[in-house]
Amino acid sequence: MDKSPDELIYGRQPVLEALRASRPLRKILVSRSSRPSGAVRAILDHARQQDIAVQFVDQRRLDELVSGNHQGVVAMASAKPLGSIEQILNAARTSGKPPLVLVLDGVEDPANLGAILRTADGAGVHGVIIPKHRAVGLTGVVARTSAGAIEHVPVAQVTNLVSALEELKAAGLWVVGADPKAPQNLYEIDLTPPLVLVIGGEGKGLRRLVREHCDLLIRLPMHGSMSSLNVAVAAGVLLFEIVRQREARS
Secondary structure (H helix, E strand, O other), rough: OOOOOEEEEEOOOHHHHHHHOOOEEEEEEEOOOOOOHHHHHHHHHHHHHHHOOOEOOHHHHHHHOOOOOOOEEEEEEEEOOOEHHHHHHHHHHHOOOEEEEEEEOOOHHHHHHHHHHHHHHOOOOOOOOEEOOOOOOOOOHHHHHHOOHHHHEEEEEOOOOOHHHHHHHHHHOOEEOOOOOOOEHHHHHHHHOOOOEEEEEEEEEEEEHHHHHEEEEEEEEOOOOOOOHHHHHHHHHHOOOOOOOHHHHH
16 A cells, blocks of 8 residues: 555545545545544545545554544545546547547556556557546556656546446547457557557456457467466557557558
């Protein structure tokens, strides 16, 4: 867990005010010993309305995170404000280039997400979409690993990736998922149209529903004893093949 002090908001009233101001929060930790009444109840209600994850933990864990009087509540803020799918699409429209959106289905390692954001910036990705649940958010580790790229690549966090893919399809983008069992490899496919590239998380790959909502599945041709690459490395190979094809076409 990232323990950077500037990412933590603690105390019942400060956390409640952050929620009322709609500040981007990744997660709220609540002590199991806290009574769900008064400010704590209001925090839980606001978190549910804003679809912010709440985790009930031992008091000792909160004591380890902050040295001040946390009153049994600690909120973990995003390292930067989150964007929206519409903002990503607008960035693509104003760029004058074919849209390129990266969707990450459950990347949990902050170092991997940071490395992917750095690669996405280098490849000219117009935006990255990540899920709110069962995935890492924009933590301080992500920000540091991205080497500053987090400030330049719009990131949207959504509750439902399948709905996000349908919204991108409706905007005219073609959805291509990376799957090691796909019949075709990335070098056999035209990747120059407006594109959404979907990559699964570490170890698990694409979830079934996400896979089923892709227009096409592609794989990396693996010739060694390993069946797949680290997710950040795979993202780099896939994105820069897209870059290669588009520059060759221009």
